[in-house]
Amino acid sequence: MEIGSGAGAQLTRTLGAARLFRARHSHEDHVITTDGRAVRDLAGEIIGLVGWGGGAPVATPAAGSVHRAITMRAYREEDYVSCRALWVELTQHRRDIYDDSSVGGSDPGAGLDHYLATPERVGSWVAEIDGRVIGMTGLFDRGDYGEVEPVVVTRAQRHLGVGRALLSRVREESLGRGHDYLTIRPVARNTSAIRAFHDFGFATLGGHMDLTWDLSARRHRWLSDAHLHGLDFRY
DSSP, rough: OOOOOGHHHHHHHHHHHHHHHHEEETTTOOOOOOOOOHHHHHHHHHHHHOOOOOOEEEOOOOOOGGGOOEEEEEGGGGGGGHEEEEEHHHHHHHHHTOTTTTTTOOOOHHHHHHHHTTEEEEEEEEEEEEEEEEEEEEEEEOOOEEEEEEEOOOOOGSSSHHHHHHHHEEEHHHHHTTEEEEEEETTOOOOOHHHHHHTTTTSOOOOHHHHHHOOOSSSOOOOOOOOETTEEEEO
16 A cells, blocks of 8 residues: 555556556456455455356355354255245335335245246255355346346345355356356436446346336335436336
8 A cells, every 4th residue: 555655656556556457357367346345355355356166155254253164055945945034025125115015015035936836937045154054046047148137145144255155156157058148137216236237247237128117106206316228217
């Protein structure tokens, strides 16, 4: 770290290097943001990018300097209750960002049943810590491309690199199936997830976009600060 008279020159060199890295990086390379982040978080992210799966440890230490290995494995039927609880968290997050308690209907965990019954679902994986399921993801086979659905990590265990490890596992599976693309479809209001997915590598707009014309009364209020191709959108 430079201070005093050398700080300006160092900042210029750093920004120039960052631009160069971003201009040259491929889908196999990653640029990791380190600003304001703890060493353990960075370690978890780097380990997650390696793409370890199938029960191998993908991140270490949790809070309090206690080493609690995070492992990944394929979804099993006995994970249903834990994953349903994760789906409830996912639904509640969508309710919160839209300020709409009707999202997900009267049973906020029911979406998991529809998800598990989707014919295109070719695999699901869970992340564990101390034998407890803390996250899940899955892959839909859409022919020449794959779709990630969902990516959810329980609130208390976020920021440990678990989400990236889950995404890495799906990417590995999608590559193995010969997909040309891997897509993900977060709701437009979930800006934190969009930023995280973009940082991971989902930085290309796909062939189609969902453009919506709202035809009925809505419980939530649309926001109006989204811009694309010089056009203004609500979300």
